[in-house]
Amino acid sequence: MIEQCATVRQVKNGMASLQIERQSACGGCSHGSSCGTALLGRYFGQRAACVEVSDSIGLQADDEVLVGLPERDMLSASLRLYMIPLMAFLFGAVFASQLASDAGGREFYSILGAIAGLSAGLLYNRWYARHRPNHSLRLIRKISSKGGVLAVSPEKLASNR
Numbered sequence: 001m002i003e004q005c006a007t008v009r010q011v012k013n014g015m016a017s018l019q020i021e022r023q024s025a026c027g028g029c030s031h032g033s034s035c036g037t038a039l040l041g042r043y044f045g046q047r048a049a050c051v052e053v054s055d056s057i058g059l060q061a062d063d064e065v066l067v068g069l070p071e072r073d074m075l076s077a078s079l080r081l082y083m084i085p086l087m088a089f090l091f092g093a094v095f096a097s098q099l100a101s102d103a104g105g106r107e108f109y110s111i112l113g114a115i116a117g118l119s120a121g122l123l124y125n126r127w128y129a130r131h132r133p134n135h136s137l138r139l140i141r142k143i144s145s146k147g148g149v150l151a152v153s154p155e156k157l158a159s160n161r
Contacts, residue, residue, distance in 0.1 A: 001068040005143060008063040009050070016055040016139075018067065019048045053137050064144040073136035080128070085121030092117020 006018040059065065096113020100106040 001070055001138075001140075002074055003066055003068045003140065006051075006065050006067050008059045008061055008065060010061055011055055011059050014055050015052050016059045016065075018051050018053060018065065020051065020067070021048050051137055053139055055139075057139055057142055059139075059142065063142055065142050066140040068138050068140045069136055070138075077136075081125060084125055085118050088117040088121030088124075089114050090117070092120070 004020055006020040009017045009019050011017070053067065057065075093110045093114035096116070097106050097110040099113075100109040
């Protein structure tokens with residue numbers, strides 16, 4: 001399970017709105033200033049992701065929680081994100097190439113078909129992300145409460161996994 005800390009922004013009708021600070025995959029290594037990924041992370045800045053999850057543990061605004069995403073769900077989302085546009089790109093190129101009547105225009109139609117297929121794949125992913133509810137993200141435990149930190153140490157968190 002991939003775990004991340006989040007802050008509860010509000011709780012309404014059994015749903016908690018969480019703000020998750022995005023973290024760079026790197027940033028802690030010794031190459032910091034010479035790493036291209038770290039440079040891009042500094043350029044684009046840290047943005048927060050806002051998600052909603054079912055409140056099964058009685059949360060309040062400003063609580064800190066630990067959320068988790070199963071690896072299987074992360075893998076399937078990655079495959080959908082990358083493979084659908086790629087397959088649509090290839091299908092569009094081959095299909096448009098086969099529709100072209102003359103050999104000289106095949107390359108042009110192939111390029112147009114590839115662009116159309118890629119666009120269709122990206123639009124499908126956008127539609128899927130907006131219209132399919134994400135029930136994969138799970139609340140694991142409350143780390144701190146409005147009134148202060150609960151009696152949970154990093155060692156205890158590691159031992160409870």
